[in-house]
Amino acid sequence: MADPEIKSYAPHHESLSAAVTESRPAKAVLMIVSFAFLGIFLLLPLIVVFNEAFAKGFSDYADALTSPDTRSAIYLTLLVAAISVPLNIVFGVSAAWAIAKFEFKGKAFLTTLIDLPFSVSPVISGLVYVLLFGAQGLLGAWLKAHGIVILFAVPGIVLATIFVTFPFVARELIPLMQEQGNGDEEAALSLGANGWQAFWYVTLPNVKWGLLYGVLLCNARAMGEFGAVSVVSGHIRGLTNTMPLHVEILYNEYNAAAAFAVASLLAGLALVTLVLKTLLEMRYGAEIAATRGH
């Protein structure tokens, strides 16, 4: 660690590095530890996934990805993300707006509620919907009488996905909006803008990087969610199997190569997310730093 006394005397950012007093070996050890850690826990599994996926050759890999079951799993996963991510944007922006810009009773409670999915095990999130919408659940009889199918069908999967992902956008936006305060919006309103215009031309541009970041995270989780979706899916091939569920099924059927082929797609998605995020930060680093406040 840097000696606090020396650090506190360093007036500029540039001179900080000169003021850091670790010996070279200490630096090297720290770097080796971080890289080894990342290598073992992140890189190695990733290599294994792709290695297993291609274990039986490229044509088997292609076959696994183009089989009807896999294609429908990919389609369903994209559909679920396409529904739940926009809904999450609406929810996240509204919640962040309410919390950051207004004072009202129960605000702290709302903030806590938003964090709930982070603290609840995904399996429980799924079971909650079973208890609500299941045939023996609270609303089961009413839904059945009206011919509405939620559980073990796409609506149930979407609901479970929304539940586990809804903190992502809101969590990114709340601190950002709180920090920015109401000044810009008040200026816009005093210049004659209406509420929508203030939101569209002032607030949104101010938070766009935070929003985009939240959407990326939300999307990654929406496509990758396993626990909650597993409980409400019903595991019907070609109809209610998402990609993560499909991976498990293939693996359980002693079809490791196909399982890892599908897993490699999910891993690929994670990589794309990572690259997008890095590109965003590289290109708009200064702006992001300015608007995100760090």
Place this chain on the structure above:
Amino acid sequence: MKRFLLGVATLAGLFLASSQAWSADRLLNASYDVGRELFAQVNKAFVAEHPGVAIDQSHAGTSAQARAIAEGLGADVVTFNQVLDIEFLVSKGLISADWQKDFPENASPFYSLPSFLVRAGNPKNIKDWNDLVRDDVQVIFPNPKTSGNARYTYLAATAYAKEAFKGDDAKVKEFVTKLFNNVPIFDSGGRAATTTFVQREIGDVLITFESETRGVRREYGDDKFEQVTPSVSLLAEFPVAIVDTVADEHGTRDLAKTYLDFLYTPQGQDIAARNGLRARDAAVAAKYKAEFPDVRLLTVEDVFGGWAKIQAEHFAAGGLLDQTYGSR
């Protein structure tokens, strides 16, 4: 902004509309975890004979399936590997109590048995159940508390011991306790136990359904493992039933019956045999005789007096399983 809201509304509408509709020529078969290939082939053959129908498949652990059906999963038929899980649906009023009389052979079109898989060359020379309690042998099978597969293993070992010790309950208990003590790791399910045995290379013998050992050999190499069939084992039924409430609601009872009957035809039996299950049909059984070594099979009814009794005596809290399995 309006366009965005419109898009959201469209997607929300799509999501409500996308719940699948059923019809009289479409069946959902809720099946056990590793039956995908079997039923992919069965369904293909069935649809070829009955053009215009469609069969959807759902696969998961059968206890999870039974629970999902009780909660509204619209499965017209179940093809399980556990009788108890169908009995669960009977208790919920979804399947009639005498379902085992609706189809031949106790409504079990094919069967399997707990069997052994050892490492190539059988280095520990494991031949039968009594070898499993030797001090130098490590046995792998999943936790009988959570796995139906392991319950069969437990029952088969108990059935063997009952015969070997001529019903001396104390000795049977000692035998089963010793067997449990030879298991270094209890995984939660059959697939995890396979991974422990095959990939982590722990243990000398894996006990699982005979139908599973084929999949293991195919995935991990025929030359690495050998199948050993014990002298005696327990008949493991693969029960099928129509889910009455669902079939009546969907109007699919006739199709459901035709579909389950198909499993008993020579064609259906042949597909089952090719997937490692023992066929009931004599001609098909003769055709695949080489792949299924002779074994004397005891039944749950003969040895234990039926599943209800097993549930009460063995699997209930504080029952014989708890006493032998101990506080692990």
